[in-house]
Amino acid sequence: xxxxxxxxxxxPLEEQIRNWRELNVEPFDPDTVHPYTRCRVITMNGxxxxxxxxxxxxxxxxxxTELRRQLALSRYVESQQQRVVNWLLPGWSSVxxxxxxxxxxxxxxxxxxxRNEPDPYLRQAYEFGVLEDFDHLYRYSNLYEMIxxxxxxxxxxxxxxxxxxxxxxxxxRHPFDNVRENYDKEAAAPISKLHQLTITAAEQQTLxxxxxxxxxxxxxxxxxxxxxxxxxxxxxxxHYESLLDGDQTWxxxxxxxxxxxxxxxxxxxxxxxxxxIKRVWETHLAMEIGQxxxxxxxxxxxxxxxxxxxxxxxxxxxxxxxxNKQFLRDLLATQMDLTTLGTGYVREQHERFxxxxxxxxxxxxxxxxxxxxxxxxxxxxxxxxxxxxxxPVEAFRQHAEARA
Amino acid sequence: xxxxxxxTMPYGVMPAADVVDLLLQQHGRIRDLMTEVMGGSGDxxxxxxxxxxxxxxxxxxxxxxxxxxxxxxHAAAGDSIVADRLQEEHDAKELLExxxxxxxxxxxxxxxxxxxxxxxITHAVSEQRxxxxxxxxxxxxxELAGMRLLVQAxxxxxxxxxHAGVESxxxxxxxxxxxAIIDRARDAIRAARERLPRSGG
Numbered sequence: 001x002x003x004x005x006x007x008x009x010x011x012p013l014e015e016q017i018r019n020w021r022e023l024n025v026e027p028f029d030p031d032t033v034h035p036y037t038r039c040r041v042i043t044m045n046g047x048x049x050x051x052x053x054x055x056x057x058x059x060x061x062x063x064x065t066e067l068r069r070q071l072a073l074s075r076y077v078e079s080q081q082q083r084v085v086n087w088l089l090p091g092w093s094s095v096x097x098x099x100x101x102x103x104x105x106x107x108x109x110x111x112x113x114x115r116n117e118p119d120p121y122l123r124q125a126y127e128f129g130v131l132e133d134f135d136h137l138y139r140y141s142n143l144y145e146m147i148x149x150x151x152x153x154x155x156x157x158x159x160x161x162x163x164x165x166x167x168x169x170x171x172x173r174h175p176f177d178n179v180r181e182n183y184d185k186e187a188a189a190p191i192s193k194l195h196q197l198t199i200t201a202a203e204q205q206t207l208x209x210x211x212x213x214x215x216x217x218x219x220x221x222x223x224x225x226x227x228x229x230x231x232x233x234x235x236x237x238x239h240y241e242s243l244l245d246g247d248q249t250w251x252x253x254x255x256x257x258x259x260x261x262x263x264x265x266x267x268x269x270x271x272x273x274x275x276x277i278k279r280v281w282e283t284h285l286a287m288e289i290g291q292x293x294x295x296x297x298x299x300x301x302x303x304x305x306x307x308x309x310x311x312x313x314x315x316x317x318x319x320x321x322x323x324n325k326q327f328l329r330d331l332l333a334t335q336m337d338l339t340t341l342g343t344g345y346v347r348e349q350h351e352r353f354x355x356x357x358x359x360x361x362x363x364x365x366x367x368x369x370x371x372x373x374x375x376x377x378x379x380x381x382x383x384x385x386x387x388x389x390x391x392p393v394e395a396f397r398q399h400a401e402a403r404a
Numbered sequence: 405x406x407x408x409x410x411x412t413m414p415y416g417v418m419p420a421a422d423v424v425d426l427l428l429q430q431h432g433r434i435r436d437l438m439t440e441v442m443g444g445s446g447d448x449x450x451x452x453x454x455x456x457x458x459x460x461x462x463x464x465x466x467x468x469x470x471x472x473x474x475x476x477x478h479a480a481a482g483d484s485i486v487a488d489r490l491q492e493e494h495d496a497k498e499l500l501e502x503x504x505x506x507x508x509x510x511x512x513x514x515x516x517x518x519x520x521x522x523x524x525i526t527h528a529v530s531e532q533r534x535x536x537x538x539x540x541x542x543x544x545x546x547e548l549a550g551m552r553l554l555v556q557a558x559x560x561x562x563x564x565x566x567h568a569g570v571e572s573x574x575x576x577x578x579x580x581x582x583x584a585i586i587d588r589a590r591d592a593i594r595a596a597r598e599r600l601p602r603s604g605g
């Protein structure tokens with residue numbers, strides 16, 4: 001029987017509130033955890049944060065007390081879910097280690113979504129964005145070796161390569177050029193709507209994380225690099241959120257959020273290798289089914305609509321964390337020099353782009369360039385982890401001395 | 405608050421590597437060696453464990469002789485922070501002595517080793533958060549540079565990152581228990597301190 005969360009038996013919302021003992025989860029071991037288990041934890045934290053923030057915003061757009069109460073209940077249990085998921089992260093890890101894992105998430109999650117997105121315009125948006133996350137992984141990895149004296153491959157293993165993507169320096173575009181065209185709610189496939197939600201949530205969490213933890217560093221180069229990359233994350237959230245059809249009602253969007261959480265917990269439960277964390281995904285899936293059904297009831301009651309018409313008949317193919325090395329190498333070979341103009345993509349350095357670059361950089365090298373320059377000076381080369389051969393673009397290959 | 409507490413680095417200037425960089429490097433290496441010991445067996449585990457014993461011993465001598473005295477002098481809550489770290493070091497040293505006398509493939513080695521790992525990494529993370537940050541902020545660049553020289557002197561006693569093939573060369577062999585290595589590292593630090601100009605650590 002295909003899995004359809006609308007038809008499954010979930011836990012009723014009232015029974016979902018947990019006590020301290022249940023909230024007190026044991027963190028994973030950062031040096032033995034499977035890197036993709038850590039990626040799943042980071043992803044679901046972003047998804048839960050999105051559900052909480054969306055629900056708060058919804059509550060600020062209605063005066064209906066009963067509706068606000070229903071949102072408050074659902075949001076409270078989602079807050080507990082977020083506390084459980086994010087508290088799986090260990091206190092042993094430094095902020096920068098977690099940051100590198102965030103970029104591994106962005107790289108492999110966005111790659112998978114791009115590979116599985118049926119709509120060519122949406123697919124292009126993910127292909128465009130992922131080359132920038134990939135470059136952030138490279139910049140932060142250089143910072144990591146420089147200030148914490150450890151190599152990023154200890155965190156990402158050899159599942160994700162580390163090398164330059166589209167240089168962070170040229171990712172700074174005029175804000176107008178970060179706004180894409182939205183999908184059409186009537187025409188878009190349900191899976192496209194889910195992809196858009198997932199990636200927007202992950203990027204929003206990354207933006208908030210960098211903007212908050214960046215100043216915890218004392219090293220000037222670290223503070224500056226976080227400041228710069230957090231600005232790119234602002235661009236990414238703008239880019240991905242503009243793909244959404246904003247004419248969908250709040251309740252329709254709530255339903256999609258809940259369905260997406262079911263889909264992701266289901267996906268991660270299917271592939272999880274850590275038995276304790278797998279149990280968290282199972283429990284949360286059962287909870288999400290209850291939350292989805294509560295949202296479906298609200299849609300029937302307030303809008304007299306059938307939720308089944310807005311959702312897929314059965315859950316889509318599971319979303320997988322897996323290596324995307326060849327996919328990324330193909331993108332590097334073909335899309336490194338793309339930028340945006342209006343809602344489309346171009347290769348030229350158009351006027352608005354050039355002006356923005358001049359204004360922001362002010363004739364100096366940005367932190368993302370300097371972090372690599374200082375690394376080269378100190379270590380005789382930049383930090384990379386290339387398993388499938390040299391960089392696909394000749395101009396970005398490492399100098400022979402640095403490889404030695 | 406000292407006068408140096410508020411110093412800022414102009415945009416584009418990168419501070420030189422100091423004693424904290426060296427200690428962080430050792431922390432990273434300790435963590436990785438521990439993963440090697442946990443994952444390996446037989447000769448591989450034995451070799452990783454020997455390296456770990458040397459590195460931990462040298463590292464602890466350096467912290468006790470060089471880092472904690474300066475941290476104590478500079479930190480507002482220095483005494484209690486340093487006291488917590490000393491207790492952690494004492495506990496870890498006892499575990500290390502116990503493990504040092506065991507066969508790494510014996511069934512009770514790994515459970516005890518996991519306790520050591522837990523103690524050492526928690527200790528290292530606490531140092532990074534509560535001690536090093538403060539040290540870097542309050543100690544002068546000359547002081548930090550002097551301290552770096554002392555830690556390097558300790559490293560010479562028991563090379564902790566041997567090049568392949570030189571592992572058995574006489575110069576690299578330090579025979580003895582962790583306590584013996586710590587003593588020798590401490591002597592080397594004291595001798596090096598004599599040679600330092602007065603402004604150093």
